[in-house]
Amino acid sequence: MDLLASVFDLIITGLQKPTLGFLLGGMLIAALGSRLTIPDQVYKFIVFVLLMKVGLSGGMEIRNANLADLLLPAVFAVLIGVIIVLLGQLVLTRLPGIKPADALATAGLFGAVSASTFAAAMLHLDDVGMEYEAWVSALYPFMDIPALILAIVLARMANKKDPSKRNQKSVTVGYVIKDSLQGSALSALLLGLVLGLLTRPESVYDSFYEPMFRGLLSIMMLIMGIEAWQRLAELRRVAHWYAIYAVLAPIVHGLIAFGFGYVAHQVTGFSPGGVVLLSILAASSSDISGPPTLRAGIPSANPSAFIGASTSIGTPICIAIAIPLFTQLAIAVF
């Protein structure tokens, strides 16, 4: 009974936090048919400020960090991205009613990273007082880009086996890298990293980006909640296996990354908070920049399947369950 009570307590505390509260609030008003929308331009601005803040704090920290420490987690991030896609392909293509292209696009999206989920995880660690290396944000592209490339390349190879589709033109690896780096989220993050590293942005960081972060993230969560509910209707029209995959994938992917993070902790002293953030990078699935890249790269895949799985189930599960779960796991393990 005591254990049940403490789990219940944990859930209630989680629900009262702005991150999860606003996410569920967004889902609730969308479910009730509210016409509340956050304008596109506001949403884009929020993504920019969040990622710029994450990038700046990372860049400012890299100045004083030993770059060799970054190497092993970066290699692990690439490996995790690759493993997630291969695992997703292995599992999804074996399930009934799932086309190879849809399976690969879904696996690619789950291998890619959600910037807003990552920001929510950083905030959670700040709240519980767990320290982490701010340069972990620099790992984002190392996981995101290889996962997207691998999914698209595998889909193209599957297409080549199909004689009717052999002559079709498809995008190149170079295109995927360029398209990912030019995406709004990664551009802001990388610019922030460079500015944090090469300039002295402390005054704007302390007076603007840092204080804005929590408030803007709460609006971002509301938008994601609305989007999650609206995408659910589309997910209902595709195989139910996507929903089951989307529930389990964040936890399984997070656990794989936690294992890699543990090794990095043993070898180079990667912090427990860093291990949690690496797990969340793996657990999260891309909501903003990944879908258009995959759409262009695997046009035969049905967006209702891969975006529905990621945005309506993967992201809420990641925020509501994976973030507190891996934080607790880190507290228990380290």
Place this chain on the structure above:
Amino acid sequence: MKHSAKLVSIVTEKVFEVEIIRLLEKAGVKGYTIFEGGGSGSFHHHHDNISPMIDGFRIVKIETIMSDATLAEQIAMSLVEEFFSEKPGVVSLSDVEVFRNQKF
């Protein structure tokens, strides 16, 4: 003075816009107009107002008018055969009458 010409109309997702424009320019079109909107089809729902998160999934209509009807038909055919064999999109041709023929 009216001249007959062909209107080539292409409806697709915004994510493919750049590629299509590149094809049109290579084929020698002198200009085009892009309209953004929403809709629904066999492939996917495209709401014009409820999905603020992914810009690339908006519907666009790219229109160009060509005085050379044969070239317009060639462009339409190559788009259907090469580009839209796998990607979502609708290509249509209509007869129109234009006034300043030198523009097209």
